[in-house]
Amino acid sequence: MKIVVCIKQVPDTVEVKIDPKTGTLIRDGVPSIINHDDKTGIEAALQLREQLGGTVTVVSMGPPQADVALREALAMGCDEAYLVSAREFGGSDTYATSGIIAAALKNIGYDLIITGRQAIDGDTAQVGPQIAEKLHLPQVSYVEEVKEATADYVVVKRQYEDGYHIIKIKTPCLLTAIAELATPRYMSVRGIVEAYEKEIKVLGFEELKNDLELDMIGLKGSPTNVYQSFTKEVKGAGTILEGLSADEAVKAIMDKLEAKFII
Amino acid sequence: MSKGIFVVMEQRYGKVQNVGLELVGEATRLKEDLKDDVVAVLLGHNIEGEVAKIFHYGADKVILVDDPMLENYVTEPYTKAVTEVIKAFDPEIMLFGASSIGRDVAPRVASRVKTGLVADTTGLRMAKTEAELAKEAEMGNATPERALLMTRPAFGGNIMATLMCPRTKPQMATVRPGVMKMIAKDETRTGELVKFDVNFTAEDMNVEILEAVKSDKKSVDLTEAKLIVSGGRGIGGPQGFDIIRDVADALGAEVGSSRACVDAGWIEKDRQVGQTGKTVRPDLYMACGISGAIQHVAGMENSELIIAINKNESAPIFEVADLGIVGDLKQILPKLAEAVRKYKAAKANS
Numbered sequence: 001m002k003i004v005v006c007i008k009q010v011p012d013t014v015e016v017k018i019d020p021k022t023g024t025l026i027r028d029g030v031p032s033i034i035n036h037d038d039k040t041g042i043e044a045a046l047q048l049r050e051q052l053g054g055t056v057t058v059v060s061m062g063p064p065q066a067d068v069a070l071r072e073a074l075a076m077g078c079d080e081a082y083l084v085s086a087r088e089f090g091g092s093d094t095y096a097t098s099g100i101i102a103a104a105l106k107n108i109g110y111d112l113i114i115t116g117r118q119a120i121d122g123d124t125a126q127v128g129p130q131i132a133e134k135l136h137l138p139q140v141s142y143v144e145e146v147k148e149a150t151a152d153y154v155v156v157k158r159q160y161e162d163g164y165h166i167i168k169i170k171t172p173c174l175l176t177a178i179a180e181l182a183t184p185r186y187m188s189v190r191g192i193v194e195a196y197e198k199e200i201k202v203l204g205f206e207e208l209k210n211d212l213e214l215d216m217i218g219l220k221g222s223p224t225n226v227y228q229s230f231t232k233e234v235k236g237a238g239t240i241l242e243g244l245s246a247d248e249a250v251k252a253i254m255d256k257l258e259a260k261f262i263i
Numbered sequence: 264m265s266k267g268i269f270v271v272m273e274q275r276y277g278k279v280q281n282v283g284l285e286l287v288g289e290a291t292r293l294k295e296d297l298k299d300d301v302v303a304v305l306l307g308h309n310i311e312g313e314v315a316k317i318f319h320y321g322a323d324k325v326i327l328v329d330d331p332m333l334e335n336y337v338t339e340p341y342t343k344a345v346t347e348v349i350k351a352f353d354p355e356i357m358l359f360g361a362s363s364i365g366r367d368v369a370p371r372v373a374s375r376v377k378t379g380l381v382a383d384t385t386g387l388r389m390a391k392t393e394a395e396l397a398k399e400a401e402m403g404n405a406t407p408e409r410a411l412l413m414t415r416p417a418f419g420g421n422i423m424a425t426l427m428c429p430r431t432k433p434q435m436a437t438v439r440p441g442v443m444k445m446i447a448k449d450e451t452r453t454g455e456l457v458k459f460d461v462n463f464t465a466e467d468m469n470v471e472i473l474e475a476v477k478s479d480k481k482s483v484d485l486t487e488a489k490l491i492v493s494g495g496r497g498i499g500g501p502q503g504f505d506i507i508r509d510v511a512d513a514l515g516a517e518v519g520s521s522r523a524c525v526d527a528g529w530i531e532k533d534r535q536v537g538q539t540g541k542t543v544r545p546d547l548y549m550a551c552g553i554s555g556a557i558q559h560v561a562g563m564e565n566s567e568l569i570i571a572i573n574k575n576e577s578a579p580i581f582e583v584a585d586l587g588i589v590g591d592l593k594q595i596l597p598k599l600a601e602a603v604r605k606y607k608a609a610k611a612n613s
Contacts, residue, residue: 011418089349094370096378121418123538124382127340133374139338139468141367155473160363162275162372165335166474216377223379225402226411227425229396238569240587242576246594250602252594253570256586260568262490263514263606 001054001172003045003150004076006101006115006131007038009062009069018207034069036179037116043182044175045114046077048149055079057108059100061089065201074195075187081198082108091219092121095226098130104203105135106204112154113174117142125176132174142169144180264406265432267324268293269354271345272317273364275336276477279305282360282440289387289443290319290358296389297409299355300324300446306344308334311496312393318454321446325456326352332463336364339469339547342538344461347599349376351459355432356411361437381436386414389417404429410417411436416561417451441486441542442565450489483533485517490547493519493563494514494529497552497573497592501529506596507551512548513603519543520562521553529568550590557578570594 011030034042047058058073062086070081082148084104092100095236113132118125125141132139145157148164158165159178169175187195215221241252257263268290272283282301290301300323307329308433326348332340336517342539345368357372359365361383373380389593390399399407403426411434414425428434485491492511494504509517519541521533536543538558548566551560555571555578563569564583569575571584572592581587588595 017544073531093379094382095374095377098370098374122382122418124370125366126373126380126382127523129367129370130374133342133371136475137267139367139371140470141338142363159335160275162477163477164526165472165476167382168311168471223431224381224426224428225376225425227398229417229422231422231425238583238585238587239582240576240581240589242589243436245589246590248600249572249588249595250598252586252588253389254602254606256570258606260547262568263603 001048001052002109003048003054003112004057004105004110004112005038005041005045005073007042007058007060007073007189008035008116009033009060009066010035010119010121010214031067032065034072035119037114037118037177039116039184040181041116041177042073042076042078043090043184044146044177045112045133046185047182048112048146050154052149052151054111056111058083059084059101059104059108061085061097061125070200072196074185075191076185077191079126081200082203083200083205084208086188088205088218091222092217093224094126094130094223095224096217096222098127098129099134099213099216101127101206102134103208106211107203107207109262110150111171113137113172115174115176117176120246128174128176136175137172137174138169139174139176140169141176142178144178146181157203161212167258196234196256238242265353265355266350267302267354267356267519268344269304269348269352269357269433270322271357271359271365272303273304273360274305274307274313275364276311277307277310277313279316280360280362280440281445282365282438285362285440285443286358286438287317287321288445289438289444290356293356293387293411294388296391297355297570298374301353302326302352304328304345304348305531306333306341308332308461313458318449318452318605319450323454325454325455328459328461330461332462332468334366335453335472335475337468337470337472338367338371340373340405340463341368341532343463343467345372347461348459349433355409357433357435359435359437359512361439363514367439369435369534373435376433378431378433378435381413381415381426381428384406384413384415384438384545386425387436387438388412390434395554399427399429402427402429410434418561439542441544445574482529485519485534485536485541485543488543488545490514490516490518491514491536491543491563491566492517492549492551494551495521495526495553495559496527497524499552499593503552504530510596510600511587511604511607513600513607514547516547516549519548520547521556522561550580550584551596553580554578555583
């Protein structure tokens with residue numbers, strides 16, 4: 001089985017800080033990581049390969065620096081890696097991005113596609129389902145467990161807020177992974193050495209243009225556009241009380257609860 | 264011309280979910296500017312009984328697609344049904360709940376009808392100012408006065424972005440449950456019911472549901488709670504939630520938590536408030552021993568009244584608190600629980 005995992009390199013958002021003067025994100029020195037859900041997807045793919053045989057291919061769209069994420073995936077044990085990268089692709093929203101990745105996947109080939117549910121920078125959860133749509137594949141998102149896998153179908157547990165479905169889905173298909181699906185392994189020393197000997201293949205505009213909706217890629221072709229970005233307005237300052245005894249503090253809280261008709 | 268503010272209702276086990284009613288409420292607010300009808304799209308099987316309720320909460324029209332194929336949520340039949348509705352009715356705007364259902368179906372629909380989709384929005388408004396209208400026109404919008412501006416958090420809530428969808432219709436967004444407000448229920452309100460048939464084929468059911476299980480455990484819906492008392496790392500350990508529960512019990516509140524306590528295994532995941540947990544807007548949010556990481560604040564900052572108790576006077580939670588107490592919650596909370604009980608007893612007897 002040829003399993004393809006789509007991954008995104010993201011800033012480690014917990015460490016993202018705002019420049020108080022300009023109100024913009026400070027990206028310098030912020031470490032980049034493989035998006036959590038995507039790394040879960042890699043692990044799930046590696047486990048399926050161990051069970052069924054075949055290969056695991058990892059694909060990432062991004063700037064040339066995203067090859068670091070791809071090398072890490074190779075070091076975890078993936079067989080081959082593709083970087084989808086071109087100036088024309090920059091500024092793509094989820095619609096455009098999924099169209100480009102779908103074009104890449106047509107070139108690469110697949111039996112099973114796994115993506116993370118969502119990326120921690122954008123949090124949209126849209127690219128997985130939209131890749132499936134472009135490729136006319138059935139999908140199951142929010143997959144928390146693979147119950148059974150064969151060359152022809154997989155049986156998965158699909159999480160909902162209030163329960164779950166057990167779903168049988170024929171391959172080729174697309175699954176989106178959530179954290180519960182697998183615990184990613186660490187890179188092995190041998191894996192790291194091998195990762196740097198492997199070639200990362202680059203798919204650019206020329207390679208993909210015949211499979212793209214040319215007016216629907218990049219900043220210009222994206223159906224959504226950013227009108228403005230801003231940091232959140234801070235709510236008007238409330239009252240902060242210091243140095244009160246416990247009884248005084250309770251009194252202050254009770255007065256507030258009473259004034260606001262909470263009690 | 265595209266027309267109508269459409270809301271795709273979410274139903275589970277035959278019951279309309281609150282997120283849909285919240286979006287109908289938000290649609291009535293957008294209608295004040297756009298003047299288009301609020302149209303709810305209800306998909307399911309044997310669910311006509313839910314239609315009246317949707318009118319009570321503000322819909323002008325309900326489009327009902329009732330079919331056995333739609334009994335359980337499955338991606339393809341739902342995608343097809345929504346797509347057919349779009350083709351037949353040509354909506355200006357279409358909103359979905361940003362639940363695990365809405366976030367599965369909305370992206371597929373957007374791709375199929377070739378339009379944009381903005382995820383997890385927290386604010387919606389019609390373009391109005393000169394700058395907004397000019398930008399929409401510049402980006403190719405032929406009817407800028409009908410443009411929807413959609414605001415959402417990104418980078419874990421560090422940055423807000425306002426997006427537009429100037430060239431394609433419908434203008435689509437998913438909205439997180441608990442963010443928008445329902446309007447007051449009016450049982451005398453009614454509207455137009457349109458039954459719409461979709462020609463499903465056997466191939467549309469392209470996966471097989473072997474089992475559909477509703478969780479037995481009564482999961483806590485914090486988004487519905489009017490009062491929430493939340494604990495963070497500062498409560499010291501799992502037993503710290505005993506004090507939190509006691510105060511919550513006295514107030515008649517639900518217990519919430521920061522991510523740190525959930526990750527540490529002190530409390531169940533369904534109690535988590537914040538970017539990766541629930542977005543809540545209760546009348547009271549009491550943050551106890553919660554430092555106020557931006558991801559947490561993103562999930563509770565719209566609460567009506569925020570009271571924070573923290574030992575550290577520089578904790579960021581104080582920046583969003585209406586009342587902040589710098590002090591030891593272990594001293595304060597037991598006395599607060601006692602004071603609340605006394606107050607309530609006295610009130611009951613008066």
